[in-house]
Amino acid sequence: MKRRVQIMLLGEDLQHLTFARRFLVACGWRSDQIRDARLPSGKGAGDQWVKQNYAREVRALRAARHVSKGLIVIVDADSSTVTGRKKQLSEELSQAGVADRTPTECIVIAVPRRNIETWIHYLDGKTVDESSAYQKLSRASACGGAVSSLKQMCDDGSLREPFPPSLGDACDEFVTRLKK
Secondary structure, three states: OOOOOEEEEEEOOHHHHHHHHHHHHHOOOOHHHEEEEOOOOOOOOHHHHHHHHHHHHHHHHHHOOOOOEEEEEEOOOOOOOHHHHHHHHHHHHHHOOOOOOOOOOOEEEEOOOOOHHHHHHHHOOOOOOOOOOOOOOOOHHHHHHHHHHHHHHHHHOOOOOOOOHHHHHHHHHHHHHOOO
């Protein structure tokens, strides 16, 4: 059966987009159903770029109601919190005159804390904390093993303890907001 659903990914860098895309494909989405909005190279801070483009992507999602779509935003918390980063995104909508996301909209906000590497190291079997900065991967595509681990944990219905709370929050968002 051909799915008409298209997912737009809005992430702060190639690692975020690669991780999200690979996870969606592992969950059964076709690669051609996924598009991404990518920070032009050399154009500043990725988190700032995500915040600046969030309202535009929400508007585009809402304007295309005839086609079932979803938006996944993935942006690091850095030294902030998951709640703090989500509040910043909500404020961006307000400043742009766009209504905040509703509980039933297919808008997932995933906020790795401290950064996406925290999740990747956890998914690679390490114990992590969300205040330490973990080493970046040598190439974005090297997250395949971590994505496979996450997919297996999703299939099993739970994350390995102790899991990063920000990953638990992202899993909840994915399950409740993104419907196939």
